[in-house]
Amino acid sequence: MVSSYPLPEGFSDFDVFSLGSCLLVEGLLGFFLNGLTIVSFLKVRELRTPSNFLVFSLAMADIGISMNATIAAFSSFLRYWPYGSDGCQTHGFQGFLTALASIHFLAAIAWDRYHQYCTRTKLQWSSAICLVAFVWLFTAFWSAMPLIGWGEYDYEPLRTCCTLDITKGDRNYVSYLIPMSIFNMGIQVFVVMSSYQSISQKFKKTGNPRFNPSTPLKAMLGCWGPYGILAYYAAVENANLVSPKLRMIAPILAKTSPTINPFLYALGNENYRGGIWQFVTGEKIDVPQIENKSK
Numbered sequence: 654m655v656s657s658y659p660l661p662e663g664f665s666d667f668d669v670f671s672l673g674s675c676l677l678v679e680g681l682l683g684f685f686l687n688g689l690t691i692v693s694f695l696k697v698r699e700l701r702t703p704s705n706f707l708v709f710s711l712a713m714a715d716i717g718i719s720m721n722a723t724i725a726a727f728s729s730f731l732r733y734w735p736y737g738s739d740g741c742q743t744h745g746f747q748g749f750l751t752a753l754a755s756i757h758f759l760a761a762i763a764w765d766r767y768h769q770y771c772t773r774t775k776l777q778w779s780s781a782i783c784l785v786a787f788v789w790l791f792t793a794f795w796s797a798m799p800l801i802g803w804g805e806y807d808y809e810p811l812r813t814c815c816t817l818d819i820t821k822g823d824r825n826y827v828s829y830l831i832p833m834s835i836f837n838m839g840i841q842v843f844v845v846m847s848s849y850q851s852i853s854q855k856f857k858k859t860g861n862p863r864f865n866p867s868t869p870l871k872a873m874l875g876c877w878g879p880y881g882i883l884a885y886y887a888a889v890e891n892a893n894l895v896s897p898k899l900r901m902i903a904p905i906l907a908k909t910s911p912t913i914n915p916f917l918y919a920l921g922n923e924n925y926r927g928g929i930w931q932f933v934t935g936e937k938i939d940v941p942q943i944e945n946k947s948k
């Protein structure tokens with residue numbers, strides 16, 4: 654690899670190589686697992702239901718995060734960012750857009766599951782399509798703002814990846830952070846928490862748990878919580894006082910979400926798993942359906 658470029662401040666040769674390798678593994682695993690989820694949906698007719706369209710949309714968002722991670726891995730191995738400052742802005746926008754969309758789809762799936770199991774109503778295509786279109790437009794708005802000066806995209810401490818710059822901690826940053834995190838994380842955490850709480854009560858009543866209702870919230874908070882903590886810490890304290898290595902933990906954890914989500918929502922979903930199996934082996938199996946009313 655090219656070693657003529659100086660190391661970013663606070664990182665040893667070994668750190669840069671290890672972080673680059675982490676990013677590469679995350680990128681490739683996410684690419685493979687979400688690719689499988691996407692292609693199965695497109696190829697297996699029985700999978701193409703409105704509820705599974707939400708899982709498909711989650712995989713589309715997650716494959717975007719995986720692409721972002723793979724580019725970051727590549728430039729980590731190069732030890733410099735080869736795409737210039739326009740490339741940095743584009744990378745920041747693309748990463749933010751897909752990451753925020755992924756968080757929204759986790760909430761959309763939770764809301765849909767609440768209706769499936771608790772109110773026994775089935776999602777309709779028109780509602781699913783409107784919901785997905787709304788999520789992409791809404792997240793495009795929040796990710797475009799730093800491009801026009803509300804918030805700012807800049808290099809991460811490793812200097813091989815671009816995302817929201819938390820280091821300034823000025824009024825512009827704080828005025829963006831607060832509404833952005835309420836509309837793109839706060840509400841979603843509330844929806845996920847309350848939906849799975851109701852589902853958990855329902856499962857206790859019926860004595861037939863179809864999945865572990867506490868896992869989705871734990872996974873969501875585990876992946877995105879550290880980012881939120883770091884971003885809010887940067888609003889009150891100087892983020893440069895946190896060691897660059899420690900600051901890299903949040904984006905690395907966030908980028909594990911495209912690997913975890915397919916296990917929870919596609920392979921871990923009795924409905925979707927059968928379709929993936931059918932796509933991979935060609936063997937047709939009955940996809941279990943829940944008897945529901947229409948919504």
Ligand SMILES: CC1=C(/C=C/C(C)=C/C=C/C(C)=C/C=O)C(C)(C)CCC1
Pocket residue numbers: 721725748749752753809814815816817833834837838877880881884885904907
């Ligand atoms: C800032 C921030 C958030 C969004 C973080 C995102 C979307 C990060 C994307 C990072 C990427 C793609 C990094 C690439 O290296 C949350 C979680 C909504 C909560 C509050 C603070």
